[in-house]
Amino acid sequence: MGFISTSIARKVAMALSGLFLVFFLGQHFVINISSVIDPDTFNSWSHFMGTNGLVQFLLQPVLIFGVVFHFIMGFILEYQNRKARAINYKSYKGNSNSSWASRNMLISGVVILAFLGLHFYDFWVPEIVHKYIETHPEDPSRYFPELVHKFESPVRVGLYTLAFILLIFHLWHGFSSSFQSVGFNNKYSRALKGFTRLYAVLIPLGFVFIALYHHFNQLPH
Numbered sequence: 001m002g003f004i005s006t007s008i009a010r011k012v013a014m015a016l017s018g019l020f021l022v023f024f025l026g027q028h029f030v031i032n033i034s035s036v037i038d039p040d041t042f043n044s045w046s047h048f049m050g051t052n053g054l055v056q057f058l059l060q061p062v063l064i065f066g067v068v069f070h071f072i073m074g075f076i077l078e079y080q081n082r083k084a085r086a087i088n089y090k091s092y093k094g095n096s097n098s099s100w101a102s103r104n105m106l107i108s109g110v111v112i113l114a115f116l117g118l119h120f121y122d123f124w125v126p127e128i129v130h131k132y133i134e135t136h137p138e139d140p141s142r143y144f145p146e147l148v149h150k151f152e153s154p155v156r157v158g159l160y161t162l163a164f165i166l167l168i169f170h171l172w173h174g175f176s177s178s179f180q181s182v183g184f185n186n187k188y189s190r191a192l193k194g195f196t197r198l199y200a201v202l203i204p205l206g207f208v209f210i211a212l213y214h215h216f217n218q219l220p221h
């Protein structure tokens with residue numbers, strides 16, 4: 001990777017792409033929680049996101065690039081950290097030196113990536129087929145029933161929940177350390193760390209809630 005050649009630059013790039021994804025996750029949560037509060041709002045927000053040219057042809061490709069970039073960079077960083085640790089040092093004491101979350105970013109990241117594969121297959125692929133391949137006429141009220149129907153299967157709800165729990169661990173370490181990587185260090189650091197930890201727990205649990213809520217509130221067929 002000639003364009004990001006120092007390890008500091010790679011860490012900063014990792015942090016910035018992670019912060020971008022955290023921001024996406026927040027807005028994704030707001031749209032999805034509206035499906036629990038008011039289906040009409042969910043339908044109209046989804047319709048806007050699904051038909052607006054700027055969202056479709058600029059923000060969506062940027063988001064997909066962000067996901068792929070974060071994933072590839074994560075692997076490169078992990079590989080280099082392992083290489084730098086010349087001998088797998090004997091004094092490594094596991095949890096007395098660092099948290100489970102920080103030592104297992106690759107594992108939680110790979111589970112989240114696998115979830116994204118399933119999630120794209122569930123929502124994104126049918127959406128692309130619906131709009132650009134089968135070219136159905138627009139129907140702004142279809143999003144809510146489609147979403148509820150997706151959570152009918154207990155297997156899918158179980159897999160989603162597992163991924164959301166690993167997302168807690170991934171964000172627990174990743175979100176707070178991203179500010180360190182970009183050099184944010186001042187009197188607000190402690191408060192910011194508290195906020196990142198709260199976000200890391202509440203947003204994924206919120207997603208769990210959405211999945212369970214729709215699972216137990218299926219619409220009549």
Ligand code: HEM
Pocket residue numbers: 025028032050060063064067112116119123124127147167207208210211
């Ligand atoms: C209960 C939880 C969730 C629900 C109900 C949900 C719902 C949706 C829906 C309806 C779409 C389709 C958007 C479209 O029409 O293109 C979507 C796309 C997407 N979701 Fe989720 N989502 C959930 C959790 C998550 C989580 C935890 C992540 C990230 C870790 C995530 C990442 C994405 C991404 C990257 C896309 C593609 C966005 C795009 O380019 O359109 N989602 N989600």
